[in-house]
Structure formats: C-alpha cells, structure tokens
Amino acid sequence: MSQLFDSQFLRRLERIRRHALQGRANRGGDRPSSEAGEGVEFQDFRGYAPGDDLRDVDWNAFARLGKLFRKRYRKEEGEGLAIVLDLSSSMGLGEPAKERQARLLAGGLGALALAWGSRVHLFLAGRALQRASFEGKNSVGDFFDTIEQASCQGGKESLMQAAEAIESLPKTTEIFVISDCQFSEGPDALLAILARWRIRGHPVELLQIAAQEERDPFSQNDAVSRWQLRDVETGESLLCEGGKEAVQLYAAAWEEFLQGLSGFSRRHGIGFEAVGCEESFDEPLLRVLQRESA
C-alpha cells in the first residue's frame, strides 16, 4: 500500500466511482476502437486459453461445436484519457503541497478511467516530460506507482512539451491538465495550448491547484511588511514592501488571475476547476465528474 494512495483514498475513490458510475456508464463511448477489448460490440472469436474470463466463453458455440471459444469485443476509443500532471518545482509549495493534491487528483481520475476500461495516458511534466500509458484494471497499481514516484522539480518547460505529445492521441481523448498555472510570464502560453487542444476536438479540463498562502499570502504574518520573494523555478528575486495596500492589491490581482483562467476556459469550452490544497481530493473530483455527466 502506497503512502499517497492509501486505503482511505481507495475508499473515497470507490464512493466516487459508485456515485458517478451510472452517468458514466450511460454515456459510453462515442465510436468503436480498432482494438479488441472489453467493449460491448462483438468483434470475433478466439480459442479459450486458461486464465481467460469464463464470462467471455461462448457457450452456444461450445454446445454446437464442443470447443471452448472466447468472444472478443471491440474496444471503444472514446474512453481514452490523458492526464497532464504539472510536477514543476512550484507544485512543491504550499502546506500541504500542491503536488500532493495534484497527484491525488490524477490518481483518482486515472483509476476511475482504468476501472471503466479506458486507456489512460499519463504525462508527468517535471524536470523532463515523462509519458506512460495504462490500460485495464490491473494496471491501476502501476499507475499509482508511476504517479507517486515521479519527482517534483524543474520548470514549466516540460509542461509545454506535453502539447506536442498530445497531438498523437485520438481527438476524442479527454485531456485533464492539473497545474497551478503559475508561469513566470503568466498563464497565457498554457491557455493557448489548451485552446489548441480544444480546437482539435479534445474535451479539456483544467484543474488549477492553489495553496492557501497563494490565495492570501498576508494572512499568516501581519507583522511582516517586507518580502524578499524568490521564484522557485527561475530563481528570480523581487523585494516587495507594503502593508494594507499590498494586501488589497494582491487580493485583487489574485481574483483577476482566477477570473482570467475561468473566463478563458468558459469561452473555449474548457472545464475549469479551482482546487485548494487543503481540500479533500474527492470533492473537486466529484465536481468534475458531475459536470461531465451533466
């Protein structure tokens, strides 16, 4: 049992799965996949081999031919899911750290997708872009391990590289981007990529992770009015001084930042969810699933 995806996580995830199962099942895939799998559309017969699921045995053929045949079904490509997980250095900030929430969300999303028979493409954007694909329930454990073992370091460059990697995926692949959207030059570059994906036809969800100290950096220490700020990704420093005026200005700037993300997402048909580090992962996950079901 991993430390991150522990039994409590799994219990909550199961509750979410049951909650969302109905809507998700009714929705189904949009089109058949060329690959055989656990879909509902029959493709062909294959000889039975020990270990195959007995539920797939065509008992009628056995009655006619006296041999065991396993029925194969066409896999639905619409179930594919891409998770772009931001693991840059900035995700290590916060208490609890933003990367923890991001890993939990990614783990939850991926596990649900795998449980529903979808293929999950995982893009880990740390110092370098890592890509892994998972399929089948049995790969959930590997999926969790991959997420948990990835280190959190580097800048946002690898996150940008994920844009090209996504191009190879089918257009129906739903893309979840989990990031704090904190770019040194602003989130415009990321939003442009999301818009491009959306234009290409991908359903896109943006989960913006924020720590409490990012939403209100002045609440913890009122006495401090001088800040020597350092960008953990670029190393750039900035001296910021101010009292009440700074508090007001920062609150306005943060609100503008969130409004910018939300407005952009709404205009481009991108799902947007602002997630706090201190939230339990299942709450935002449910909100995302419910929005998709709707």
Place this chain on the structure above:
Amino acid sequence: MSLQEPRWLWLLGLIPLLLWFWRWRAPLQEREVASLFLWKKLSRHLSDAGHRRRLPLSAYFWCAFFAALALALSQPKRITSDEPRVLLLLENSARMQAQLSNGATRFSKLQEKVADFLASLPSCSVTLEVLPDAQPLEDSPAKIASHVKAIAPDSRPCNLRRELYARVSAMRRFDLIVIGSDREIAMPDVAGEANLQKILVGAPSNNVGWVGLTRTDAGYAAIVKNFSQQRQTRKFEIWSGGVAVSQRSLDLAPGEAREILVAETQFPEGTTPELRLVPQDELALDDRLFLDELPQEMRVRIPADLPEAFLRAFAAIGQLRAIEAQGATPLPGEAELYLRDRPQGDSSPALVFHAQGEVFVPQVLRANPENALGRHLDFAGVELAQAWRVTSTMEQPIAWAREEQGKDWPILWSEGEDLHIAFDVAKSDWPKHPSFPVFWAAWVQQIREQRSHGRNLLHSESSDTNGIASDMSDRSVGWSVFSAGKAQPRESFSDLALALACLFFILAGFLEWRGR
C-alpha cells in the same frame, strides 16, 4: 513666520535617519513563490501608488516629536503687525531737574534728545511711559513727541532700576525699548530678544572711585577701582597742604582695582596727603554713581547722642535710602529727610525733616564740640549743610528715619580718634557690595577734605555737552535692524511647539511600550 535659532533645524535631519532605522528594523521575510508574475504586478502598483511600505504609528510620532522639538528650539515667531513697536521709558524724577551748566535741566535736555529720536523713527507705534508713575500712552512718533514736549517736571523720587524690572515682562512685546535717564547704571538689562536703546542725559558715568588713603610702611596708599564697563584713563592729583604736588595717570580696565602709592613717608610732616580725581571736561566726579548701585537700602543704627548729625552727614552725601534711627531725636516716630534749597536763595542746601506732619528746617549745622558729630575729630569743623550742592528747587526725599523702640545696639561709636560704624548685615547686605568700600572711603575722604580745605569735593556740575544718545555696543545690531525699518513685532510659538513635542513623545513612547 521667522526662526530665532534656525541652527536647531539640524534636528530635522534625524527624521530620514529614523525612517531608515524603521525600515532597517522592519523584518524582512524571505519567501519562495511559485511565480513572480502576480507579485510583479503588485510591486508595480505599490510603486505607482507611492506606498512602498507601511510604517508603524509610533514611527510617525517619533518623527513628529523631532520635528516639533526642532521647531521649539528654533523659536519660531510670527510677525503680528507691519508696524514695529517702541517702548519709550523716560525718567522724570526730581534728579532730572538738576541744571546743566547752560541752565537747562537734565529733563529738558532729555526732551530734546527724545524729540530728535522720535523724528528719526520710521512709521511705528510708540508707547510712552514717564516714570515714576505715568500711565502708558500709545501713539505715533509725532504725537508722542508732542506729549514728551509737554511733560511737566516732577519732584518725586524714582527708583529707575526697580521700575524697569517691574516692566520687564511687559517689555517683551516691544521691538525696541528706549530708556531716557541720567543714570546709565540704573538701567537694567531687558529681555534678551528686545533691542535696548539708552538715552543718557547729564554727566556720563565716572565710575572711578577710590578707597581712602591708608597709611602703610611705604607711605600713603589708596585703592582705585574702575566700576565702569569701559576702560578709562584717569588722572589723579596728590595734594598736600592745599597744594597739588604731583599727578598720576592710571589706565584702568573694566572692574580693575589698583593700589597706588600716593605719598611716601617723607611727606612734609604736619600735612595730610590727599588724592583727588582730576575732573575732566566730559567727566565730573560724581560719587552718586555708587549710590545708584545700591541694591538695598542701608540701615544704620546710631546712638541717641548722634542722631541728627549723623543723619545729616549721610543725607548730605545722599547715601542713605533709609535709616533706622534708634532714639533719634528730634525725630520721634517716622520721619523723612529732605534736601532742598535754602529759603533764602542760598545755593547751599538745607536738610528738611518731615516728622509727624510737621516740617523741620534745621539750621546749618557745623560740627563743633557741642554736638555729637563735632566731638569726633574727623568731623570737627565740617559744615554738613554745605556738603551737598542742591540739585533741585523742589523738595526731594532722600532718606527716611523711623524710630524703632526696644533696640539699642550702639553700632556707631567712637573710640579715641576712630569712628566705628557697624552695619546690620542681617537686614542689609549692602556693606558687602563691591562698591561699599569705595563709598565709605570716599565719604570719609570727603569729610576730611571738607575739614582741611573748606571746600566741597562733592561739587559736581554736569556739562550739557555730555547730553548724549549713547548706543551700547552690544545693542547696536538691534538698533540698526530697527532703523532699517524691518517689522519685528513677533508672537512666539516656542511653547506651543514644545508642548506638541512632549505630546508626541508621550504618544510614541506609549505605542512603543504597548508594542512590546
């Protein structure tokens, strides 16, 4: 608004240091952030708004404290009027009626000088006070000049120094204070910021006196002291047997006392050496200068057998302001001693006693063995009534005698040829005054000269050439400033600024204390 002590404004330089101190003292917290994107926007806004940081409230109070303190020490004053204000204090006591050699009185000379002074004034407000008792009169210089011209002589005495001290607080609101009198030494210093101008009429201060001759091993010596604040070169003549035998010239620094040898022991036997201050054209011997310095009244108890003579002796020299005479006859109860012209038109003065509502005009008293004064060798043959040249045609009280029962200290007595006088220093410290030895020796000297030469050394005639409008050197700056027509009436704000400084100090201290 003007500042009297602008050098204290350097304290304002502490304010930037204070701000720097608070900036340095404010904690600097290092912090890692995901991105500087938002913070850069924030910093730009803060910079644009000019709110770099928030200082604690106590910092503002400290700054205000130093600003107020600097202001208080700088003595800010606000000009309250365009017209400068002048206070004109004129002495019109009986002594001012003394005649100069040209027949004019000192006061008429003063009137003349004041008229010239007023004519030279720019547009201003002049407040006139004629001592001893005139009510203040405020008007333009021209109208004040007409008032001054119309002032009638007054015969009452005036303690100029005391009167001026009583007005010191009121003087603060004037830019220029002009005092007209014949006694420079009686003029007190006034408030430091006021400009003082003195108009002196009459004989300028001699201020050189000598302690009477004393016989030493080397001969006869005398101590000469310069009481003026200026260096003086004076000539002394040594007389013997009624003839001037030699002359000495002394250059005396201010306050300097020097012993000089008047005569050696081989002085012709049977003659008494004498030291005389040679009168100069502009300087006349005027021992009254010493009297004007008397800070307190001198009180002498005299035995019953010497009252009248001793009173006259002192009164003649004009030394006493008050004498408590024990058993003084014929002065029962309180009595006043006046000096006035003799009714016969004689220039010699007469002593007039007012006692119990009656006026006594004693005859000229000549010391003789029948009276107490005459029994003493030193006073033999002295005609006291001629010892003083009259200075007024009016009665002028110069001494008071009051009977005091129950106390009979014989503090004046004679032993052999010596006359002993003791002073009750418990009631007056005047005998401790620096001028007292000079006075006392001069008094004895004069009595001796009276006796030996039959002439009055106290004869002192002022010259009208001495009517001057002096400009004290340390006041010349103020005078020139005023002459330039600069408006100077001011209202001080130092106290208000100091109160504010205290308030800010308390508030800042309280906040600091509460912050801990």
